[in-house]
Amino acid sequence: MNRNFIRLVLGAVFAIPVAGGLFFIMQYLIASSHPDIDATKKTKIADIHMPEREIEDIQTPKPDKVDDPEEPPPDMDTPDMDMDMDIQATNMAPQTSVELSIDSGGMNTGDGEYLPIVKVAPIYPRRAQTRGISGYCIVEYTVTTTGAIRDPVAVDCKPSGVFEKASVRASTKFKYKPRVIDGEAIEVPGVQNQFTYELEQ
Numbered sequence: 001m002n003r004n005f006i007r008l009v010l011g012a013v014f015a016i017p018v019a020g021g022l023f024f025i026m027q028y029l030i031a032s033s034h035p036d037i038d039a040t041k042k043t044k045i046a047d048i049h050m051p052e053r054e055i056e057d058i059q060t061p062k063p064d065k066v067d068d069p070e071e072p073p074p075d076m077d078t079p080d081m082d083m084d085m086d087i088q089a090t091n092m093a094p095q096t097s098v099e100l101s102i103d104s105g106g107m108n109t110g111d112g113e114y115l116p117i118v119k120v121a122p123i124y125p126r127r128a129q130t131r132g133i134s135g136y137c138i139v140e141y142t143v144t145t146t147g148a149i150r151d152p153v154a155v156d157c158k159p160s161g162v163f164e165k166a167s168v169r170a171s172t173k174f175k176y177k178p179r180v181i182d183g184e185a186i187e188v189p190g191v192q193n194q195f196t197y198e199l200e201q
Contacts (some may be wrong), residue, residue, distance in 0.1 A: 114143050114179040114188050122170035122195055128162050129199070135159050136196045137167040145185035147176040155192070167195045 129134075137157035142150045152171040154164040172192055178185040 011100055032103075034057045112180040114147070114191075115177040116174065117147065117177055118173070118175035119193075120170050120173040122163075122166040122197075124197060125162060125166050128197065132199055133159065133162060134198045135163055136194055137163040138194045139167050139171045140190060141171055142189040143176045143178065145178050145187055145190050147178045149174050163195065163197055170195065 022159045127133075138155050139152050140155045141152040144150050149172050152168045154168055157164050157167070174193070179188050180186075
């Protein structure tokens with residue numbers, strides 16, 4: 001207990017002189033500082049006076065309204081044009097004609113027999129047309145119960161390898177009235193159609 005008291009007394013004895021010394025040092029620093037260090041120069045700003053002016057309201061006059069014409073302008077005459085132009089005169093390629101004929105071997109004249117309704121002419125092959133090649137092609141197919149064409153095959157064509165593709169393609173667009181027996185439609189196989197390709201002179 002005595003030791004703690006002694007330590008407390010000694011600490012107070014040493015602390016008082018130290019605190020006093022720090023106080024005097026601060027007073028010396030404050031007294032020795034430059035008195036004008038915080039002074040700021042004041043700059044006077046000149047007063048600006050704007051003269052009073054009257055603002056004129058300038059209005060642009062509107063243009064005068066254009067009067068509507070009393071009479072409408074006359075209608076322009078449409079030049080007469082001859083619409084019936086000769087198409088063949090503009091076609092420099094040789095003129096062609098394609099004849100269609102149906103083999104009557106499987107077609108009878110009875111009311112219930114199949115009859116052609118739609119027949120489409122083939123397109124003349126351009127290679128044959130430009131080379132002046134004529135010929136024919138026979139296509140064989142089956143007329144179905146709906147009157148459509150099935151399994152068309154080129155069976156006889158002269159010259160070979162020229163008109164087969166165009167003939168088969170055209171035959172697929174044929175339409176028939178189907179054969180009817182006892183009120184029931186039946187298929188007709190082996191129907192043939194000949195396409196004749198000729199160049200007009």
